[in-house]
Every structure is written in structure tokens, then in C-alpha cells.
Amino acid sequence: MNDRPAPRRRFAEGTTVADLEAYMVPFVRHLGFKLNTEREFAHEVLQSEIEILDRDGDVYCPCRVRTGDPKEDIKIICPCIPFYLEQFNAMRKCWCGLFIREDVLDGAEMMGVIEEPEGPIEVRAAHVEDIAASRGLRVKIGKREIALFRTGNEVFALSNLCRHAFGPLSEGYVEGYEVMCPWHGWRYDIRTGHTDHPNADVQTHPVTVRDGVVFVTVPKPTE
Amino acid sequence: MDVKLYALSTCPYCRMTKRFLEEAGVEYELTEVDLLEGADKQAAIDEVKSISGGTSFPVLVAGDEVIVGFNKQRIKDVLGT
Numbered sequence: 337m338n339d340r341p342a343p344r345r346r347f348a349e350g351t352t353v354a355d356l357e358a359y360m361v362p363f364v365r366h367l368g369f370k371l372n373t374e375r376e377f378a379h380e381v382l383q384s385e386i387e388i389l390d391r392d393g394d395v396y397c398p399c400r401v402r403t404g405d406p407k408e409d410i411k412i413i414c415p416c417i418p419f420y421l422e423q424f425n426a427m428r429k430c431w432c433g434l435f436i437r438e439d440v441l442d443g444a445e446m447m448g449v450i451e452e453p454e455g456p457i458e459v460r461a462a463h464v465e466d467i468a469a470s471r472g473l474r475v476k477i478g479k480r481e482i483a484l485f486r487t488g489n490e491v492f493a494l495s496n497l498c499r500h501a502f503g504p505l506s507e508g509y510v511e512g513y514e515v516m517c518p519w520h521g522w523r524y525d526i527r528t529g530h531t532d533h534p535n536a537d538v539q540t541h542p543v544t545v546r547d548g549v550v551f552v553t554v555p556k557p558t559e
Numbered sequence: 560m561d562v563k564l565y566a567l568s569t570c571p572y573c574r575m576t577k578r579f580l581e582e583a584g585v586e587y588e589l590t591e592v593d594l595l596e597g598a599d600k601q602a603a604i605d606e607v608k609s610i611s612g613g614t615s616f617p618v619l620v621a622g623d624e625v626i627v628g629f630n631k632q633r634i635k636d637v638l639g640t
């Protein structure tokens with residue numbers, strides 16, 4: 337018999353700033369973000385979310401307005417980072433500044449400013465160890481599906497979609513610098529995206545690895 | 560110059576912007592969009608969308624300039640404070 341009391345739900349009545357922090361921080365860490373180092377400010381944002389939770393029934397973003405369109409409104413339930421991954425990586429913080437990119441040492445510098453820098457954006461995509469040597473790893477960056485491959489210490493990023501019939505290259509068979517599409521065997525060079533079929537190369541993206549973390553550079557999203 | 564601020568009552572950057580404008584002695588017209596209801600709220604949301612292209616706050620309109628977020632330097636430049 338299991339007579340332990342049911343654990344309290346985190347968003348039940350009486351939710352505290354600490355509850356929200358404990359719920360959100362472990363998730364955003366997987367996306368390469370952390371709580372703003374300006375703790376007082378971060379807690380002010382979370383306090384606003386609690387007021388919104390009481391008023392509107394969920395932790396909607398304090399800096400954006402619910403339009404009443406459910407499809408839009410689900411994208412502003414905190415943390416909304418996955419919906420705006422490219423944009424927030426470019427800004428190096430989430431819209432409200434509750435979360436900042438892991439590599440930002442001092443969140444105070446960028447408080448308030450909501451502007452996207454120009455040019456391509458480097459996005460944290462995975463840990464090197466997450467990429468099996470024999471298989472690729474599929475990651476999503478914004479709307480892009482990207483296949484990461486690793487041979488030894490080298491990591492490569494290419495579009496995940498085979499140009500034949502959109503087979504997932506990340507699930508293909510890797511031999512040396514070649515991946516074979518799992519569906520019908522088209523081959524691609526993982527360094528260049530070149531294939532033997534005419535006019536069917538896939539796009540590649542620059543990759544950097546720092547401290548075991550893989551960063552992929554993607555063009556700025558055109559909205 | 561006419562200064563208008565679209566804000567949310569819940570948004571930290573909006574509070575910072577209000578504080579900043581008040582301290583600088585700037586007169587401005589304030590719309591707290593989340594406190595409006597029904598048709599007024601919808602109208603205000605549509606206005607913000609047409610001005611800024613989004614629904615993120617704060618949106619400060621000063622003459623022809625539109626500033627989204629609490630960008631202190633830009634606000635200073637535009638208002639000459």
C-alpha cells in the first residue's frame with residue numbers, strides 16, 4: 337500500500353516565487369538559458385506571473401498580452417523560450433529578461449533593451465555526448481530541423497530532411513563522413529551536404545563546440 | 560511632442576519605463592492594455608500591433624519614433640532628456 341500524500345501541485349493555490357523558479361529553471365537549462373543573475377529583478381517578474389496566475393488562470397508572460405486566440409496564447413505561457421528560440425538566442429535573453437543565456441555573466445547589462453542584433457545567430461543545440469557516433473541527432477532550431485553528426489571530435493550540422501522524399505537523415509547510417517538516408521539510401525557528405533544526385537545537396541550550418549556544448553549557427557529568421 | 564506609452568500593469572520593463580519618464584518629468588499618455596476590457600482592449604491590442612508589429616510591451620511612441628522595451632538610451636535620445 338502506498339499511503340504517501342499526493343504531492344502538492346506546483347501551480348495550486350498559494351504558489352510561490354520559489355515554486356515557479358524550481359519548476360522552470362531545470363527546463364530552461366536544457367535550452368541553454370538560466371535565471372537572470374539580477375535575482376531581485378527575476379523574482380519581480382515571477383511575482384508578476386503569480387498575480388497573472390491568480391487573475392488569468394495560468395502563468396502568462398508578464399510582458400505580452402493575451403489576444404484571446406488560444407493558438408497565440410499558448411505561446412506566451414512561461415517559459416516560452418522554445419517558441420522563440422532563435423529570437424531569444426539573438427537577444428541573449430527572453431523577452432522579459434527573466435531568463436538569460438547561459439553564457440551571459442551579468443544580466444544587468446542587458447536589462448530592458450528588446451532588440452535583435454543583425455546577422456546570423458549562434459544557438460546552443462546539444463551536448464557532444466548526446467550525439468552517438470553511429471547515428472545522428474535530430475534537433476529543432478526554430479522552424480529548422482537539423483541533423484547533428486559526430487566523428488571523433490568533429491561535429492557537423494546539416495538539414496535533417498533528405499531531398500529525395502524527406503527521410504530523416506539523423507536516423508541514417510553513418511560511415512566515415514557519409515550518411516546514408518534510412519529510407520532509400522541516398523548518400524550525403526556530412527561535411528558539405530553534397531549528395532551524388534544532381535541538384536539535391538542539403539544545407540549545412542557552421543558548428544562550434546565549447547566545453548562539450550555544440551552551438552549551431554543559423555541565418556537570422558525572416559519573420 | 561506627443562508621448563504615448565502602451566503598457567501592461569504586470570510588466571517589469573513597463574514599470575521601469577514609467578518610473579523613468581516620471582523622473583525625467585516627461586508628460587505622457589498611458590494605456591494599460593491588460594486593465595481594459597472587451598472592445599476597448601481589442602482596439603488597444605490592434606493599435607499596438609499596427610504600431611509595433613507585435614504584442615510585446617512596453618511600446619513607447621514619441622512623435623514618429625516607436626520604441627519597444629525599456630531602452631533607456633534610445634528613450635533619452637528621442638526625448639532629448
Ligand code: SF4
Nearest residue numbers: 397414416430431432
Ligand atoms: S519572455 Fe521570459 S518571462 Fe515571458 S513567458 Fe517567455 S520565458 Fe517567461
Ligand code: FES
Nearest residue numbers: 498501503517520
Ligand atoms: S527519402 Fe532519403 S533516400 Fe528517399
